[in-house]
Amino acid sequence: MTGRARAMRVRVEEALEKMGERKNLDKALSTSNQKRNKTISTIPEWESMRSWARAVKDEVLAGWDYYLDTFSRRAEENGMEVHWADDALEACSIIGGIAERGEAKLIVKSKSMLTEEIELNNFLEGRGFEVVETDLGEFVAQISGEKPSHIVAPIIHKSREQVIDIYMKRLNAPPLESAEEITAFTRDLLREKFLKADVGITGANFGLAEEGAVVIVENEGNVRLCSTLPRVHVIVMGIERLLPSARELPTFLRLLAVSATGQSITNYVSMIRSPRLEDECDGPRELHLVLVDNGRTGINIDPDLREILHCIRCGACLNVCPVYQRIGGHSYGWIYPGPMGSVLTPLLCESHDYQELPYLSTLCGRCSETCPVKIELEHLLIQMRRKMVDRGSGRKLEKFLFLLFSHTAESPTLFRFLERVLRIPLTVLAKKASIPLQDPSPRSFHRRWVGGERDWG
Amino acid sequence: MGVAVEKKGKILDRIRLAKAPRPRKEFSGDSGFLPDLVKENQELIILRENLRKTDTGLIMAKNTDELGRALLRCFEDAGARRAIVFSDEIPKGHDLVKWWSRSRARKDSCEVQFGTESITSVGEDLGRYLAGVDVCVTGCLYLVADGGVCVMDSSAGSGRLSSLLPPHHIVVAEKSRLVSHLGKVMGQLSGEEFKKRSSLILISGPSRTADIEKELVLGVHGPLTLTVILTSG
Numbered sequence: 146m147t148g149r150a151r152a153m154r155v156r157v158e159e160a161l162e163k164m165g166e167r168k169n170l171d172k173a174l175s176t177s178n179q180k181r182n183k184t185i186s187t188i189p190e191w192e193s194m195r196s197w198a199r200a201v202k203d204e205v206l207a208g209w210d211y212y213l214d215t216f217s218r219r220a221e222e223n224g225m226e227v228h229w230a231d232d233a234l235e236a237c238s239i240i241g242g243i244a245e246r247g248e249a250k251l252i253v254k255s256k257s258m259l260t261e262e263i264e265l266n267n268f269l270e271g272r273g274f275e276v277v278e279t280d281l282g283e284f285v286a287q288i289s290g291e292k293p294s295h296i297v298a299p300i301i302h303k304s305r306e307q308v309i310d311i312y313m314k315r316l317n318a319p320p321l322e323s324a325e326e327i328t329a330f331t332r333d334l335l336r337e338k339f340l341k342a343d344v345g346i347t348g349a350n351f352g353l354a355e356e357g358a359v360v361i362v363e364n365e366g367n368v369r370l371c372s373t374l375p376r377v378h379v380i381v382m383g384i385e386r387l388l389p390s391a392r393e394l395p396t397f398l399r400l401l402a403v404s405a406t407g408q409s410i411t412n413y414v415s416m417i418r419s420p421r422l423e424d425e426c427d428g429p430r431e432l433h434l435v436l437v438d439n440g441r442t443g444i445n446i447d448p449d450l451r452e453i454l455h456c457i458r459c460g461a462c463l464n465v466c467p468v469y470q471r472i473g474g475h476s477y478g479w480i481y482p483g484p485m486g487s488v489l490t491p492l493l494c495e496s497h498d499y500q501e502l503p504y505l506s507t508l509c510g511r512c513s514e515t516c517p518v519k520i521e522l523e524h525l526l527i528q529m530r531r532k533m534v535d536r537g538s539g540r541k542l543e544k545f546l547f548l549l550f551s552h553t554a555e556s557p558t559l560f561r562f563l564e565r566v567l568r569i570p571l572t573v574l575a576k577k578a579s580i581p582l583q584d585p586s587p588r589s590f591h592r593r594w595v596g597g598e599r600d601w602g
Numbered sequence: 603m604g605v606a607v608e609k610k611g612k613i614l615d616r617i618r619l620a621k622a623p624r625p626r627k628e629f630s631g632d633s634g635f636l637p638d639l640v641k642e643n644q645e646l647i648i649l650r651e652n653l654r655k656t657d658t659g660l661i662m663a664k665n666t667d668e669l670g671r672a673l674l675r676c677f678e679d680a681g682a683r684r685a686i687v688f689s690d691e692i693p694k695g696h697d698l699v700k701w702w703s704r705s706r707a708r709k710d711s712c713e714v715q716f717g718t719e720s721i722t723s724v725g726e727d728l729g730r731y732l733a734g735v736d737v738c739v740t741g742c743l744y745l746v747a748d749g750g751v752c753v754m755d756s757s758a759g760s761g762r763l764s765s766l767l768p769p770h771h772i773v774v775a776e777k778s779r780l781v782s783h784l785g786k787v788m789g790q791l792s793g794e795e796f797k798k799r800s801s802l803i804l805i806s807g808p809s810r811t812a813d814i815e816k817e818l819v820l821g822v823h824g825p826l827t828l829t830v831i832l833t834s835g
Contacts, residue, residue: 169815176816190635197635210617217610223797229609281822282813298813305815324814328822335823340729356796366766366809366824372801373762374729384613391792395784396635399749406812410749410784412656413824414804422800426761427728442616451620 153478153501160476164302170473173301177464180407188403198400199519202455205387209445212354212387217436219357224419225380225434233263236437240265240346240379241272243433247377249274249343253335255361255368256280257348258296258458259383259437261480262493265346277338279367281331288315294474296481297405297460302473335367345371345429349382350457351397355390358418359434362401362411369413378429380417384436385445385454391416397457400517404459440493449528453488455518462512462522468505477502484512484522488529500538503529564589636748636783645747645780652750656807657820659829666691670698672831673739673772678705680770680827682736686715688760689741689774691833717759732767739772740765743802745830748783751806752830757799765805771825773805777834 164170185191205212221227230236244252252274254260266287269276278287282299286292289311293299300308308327312318316334321327347368351360359380361368372378388397394416402408421428445451463469463483474482478499479490487502503526512522553559568585575582586593653660661676663669669691677685685702692698694716702712715735724731732738740760744753752773756762765771781787784804791802809824820826 173816194635210614213617214610214614227606227610229606229613231609231613279823280813281811285813298816300813301816303814305817308814324817324819327814328811328819332822336733339823340733356792358796364810364812365822367822369762369766369803370823373766391788391796392785394788398784399635409652409655410751410804410806412805412807412810416802416804417800418796418802419800422757422798425757425800426759427763428756428761428800436613438613438616442613442620445617446620448620 149497149501150504152498153505156478156498157472157476157505160473163475164473167471167473169304170302171470173298174464174470177298177407181403181461181464182407184403184407184409188399188409191403194396194400195517195519198397198517199455201388201393201397202518205389206385206445206451206454209385209387212389213384213436216352216354216357216387217434219355220352220359220434221357223357225357225432228433228435230435230437230439232439233437236263236381236435236439237265237268239435240381240433241269241274243377243379243431244269244274244344245272247344247431249377251338251342252276252344252346253279253339253342253367253371253375254345255347255363255371256283256293256299257346257381258293258480259348259381259439260346261293263381263437263439265381277335277342279335279339279371280363280365281328284331284335285311288312292475292480294482295460295463296458296483296486302475339370339374342371342375344377344379345373345375346379346381347371349380349386350401351394352382352387353389353391353394353416354387356418358391358416360394360398361415361417362398362413363415364406364408364412366413369415372415372417373428376429377431377433378417378420379433379435381435381437383441384438385441386457401457401459404461404515404517444492449532450488450492450525452520453485453492453525455520456485456489457518458485459517461515461517465511465515467507467509467511472505477505484526485520488522488525491529500533503533561589561591564591636785645782648782649745649747649750649780652747652806653830656750657810657828658750658807659827661829661831663831663833665833666693666696669774669831669833670696670701673698673774674701674705676770676772676829677702677737680737682712682770684713684715684735685737685739686732686735686764686768687739688717688758688764689739691741691774691776692716692739728761729763729767732763735764735768737770737772738764738768739774742773742775742779744787745773745775745780745832746782746784746787746804747780749806751784751804752828753787754803754805755799756801756803762801762803765803766824769821769826770829771805771808771827772829772831774831774833777832780832 217227228239266276278284285308286299295301309321349359350362398410402411420432462485466483469483477486481489487505490499490502506526508523510523571585575584661672663672699714742752743755808820808828809822810820811822812818
């Protein structure tokens with residue numbers, strides 16, 4: 146086992162130990178999957194919607210420069226201040242600069258995987274700002290000092306009791322009992338933060354090129370508060386999150402909501418075009434759009450892998466993945482878990498710790514079957530493994546054994562000879578195994594087939 | 603500004619590295635997956651079903667009187683003391699105020715504010731003001747049957763926060779606002795119409811979360827209840 150593979154194994158074991166009982170995750174994931182399947186069963190057009198969405202995404206990526214240029218120009222014309230960031234540090238510095246110019250003290254944030262990716266909270270807190278996550282799950286993750294374990298449901302691994310415990314320890318909360326009480330307590334606490342905040346930061350789900358508008362979806366209302374109450378609103382957006390126009394939006398809204406939570410549309414969809422207009426009574430005075438590359442244009446250069454840029458971050462591939470179901474999100478080490486994370490993380494994050502992630506998969510293909518934009522995730526995982534081996538990262542013993550095997554498989558004589566010889570150690574192994582194994586058949590499959598045998602019982 | 607332009611150029615160049623120039627494919631955008639309910643005259647049935655699915659109440663009102671009574675009942679059910687009404691369909695001098703002050707369900711003092719003047723005068727403290735209101739009545743730009751969606755217009759007098767901060771939100775919509783699916787809304791709003799407003803908010807149901815053990819809880823950061831009153835105008 147290489148050092149990197151060992152590091153991954155240790156990480157998975159640690160994460161499993163911390164997760165405690167897996168029943169929280171099991172229950173939550175099966176609820177998610179049931180809800181999604183139930184809703185899909187009411188949409189006869191589902192499969193054609195997926196194919197169509199894939200075609201739209203292919204078009205966006207093929208004309209990426211055009212769509213990104215159009216989107217950013219229209220957004221500017223609409224009154225957004227557009228910023229460009231090559232990498233995480235640049236993005237953080239831009240946002241820190243905006244907050245400093247706005248003389249901000251308190252910053253409210255909605256859940257955004259991109260801001261996790263660029264570690265924005267750390268950066269801003271280092272500059273002396275108070276940063277408050279306002280999505281309920283993300284808020285719990287923040288006060289627990291944890292990263293989200295799922296891209297849609299950040300604390301999917303936690304039980305209600307664990308949340309109550311954290312609230313009592315970290316927030317001096319009174320003994321709460323139900324999810325409803327936890328929610329009410331959080332609402333009151335965060336309402337005050339919203340009203341005092343100087344800057345609101347949100348992510349973005351879709352950028353509409355033709356309209357120069359940004360679309361953000363949510364269920365709780367915290368995105369709407371972050372984007373309306375503070376004087377300054379900052380949208381942080383990955384440069385690949387584009388659609389040609391608002392005309393494509395309805396179908397994508399449905400694909401995203403159904404895949405993420407089984408809803409036919411999320412509770413709130415904010416389509417944001419500009420800062421507050423003169424005749425409007427509320428909304429931010431300043432609207433900033435920070436467009437972040439952070440490795441995305443690099444992924445695009447590889448034609449074998451670029452389709453991962455189609456990902457709309459619905460989290461469905463996590464929910465159905467038999468590996469994710471067993472090991473949970475924290476085992477993946479970084480912020481994107483599950484199949485999409487196993488592809489994306491090694492590409493976005495150069496750290497050696499994550500390069501083995503494509504091996505955290507059984508390649509069963511459930512992820513590809515589920516993906517609403519038809520990303521062939523398990524093929525991407527195979528491609529990534531192949532590239533790793535091409536780069537010489539494979540294990541020496543494994544390489545040697547496969548070399549041996551390929552010679553054997555190419556020579557029928559050698560194959561049949563070894564088939565007969567290796568039967569002896571196999572019989573011994575079957576007897577000594579700790580779990581009862583059936584004795585191997587005395588004659589090889591090949592001999593039985595040639596001998597006309599068809600009854601395998 | 604110069605830095606931003608330069609940076610943008612660099613990022614676009616990196617994208618172009620990966621591909622040969624090619625003509626752009628035109629997308630019709632009309633995916634055809636959204637049911638045209640108008641043809642089938644099914645809008646109301648589908649709307650009713652979808653509102654039920656998203657925990658939204660639906661009340662039908664034939665005239666201003668019925669609308670007033672429906673509102674009064676909502677105020678009472680919410681145990682409200684302060685209400686703010688933005689809907690044009692309830693004229694300022696409406697008997698609603700009189701009815702409410704006589705209502706037996708009313709606990710003590712009650713207050714109804716009408717229209718925009720009441721909220722423009724509070725200026726920057728609008729958030730705090732609205733957070734103290736119990737019920738807010740607004741109109742909407744469109745009511746979408748498929749999905750049960752209220753399309754809210756930020757340039758309407760009610761703005762963006764009034765449908766978010768008070769714990770009870772009532773949308774009064776005339777039947778003519780009802781459309782079958784979001785595709786129609788997007789078709790009508792792309793271009794110049796959208797430019798008249800800073801944002802459009804699509805609302806389907808009261809604020810919700812399932813972050814804790816996938817248990818559904820209503821009323822997180824936004825309203826706890828949402829009621830649609832459809833008037834036949």
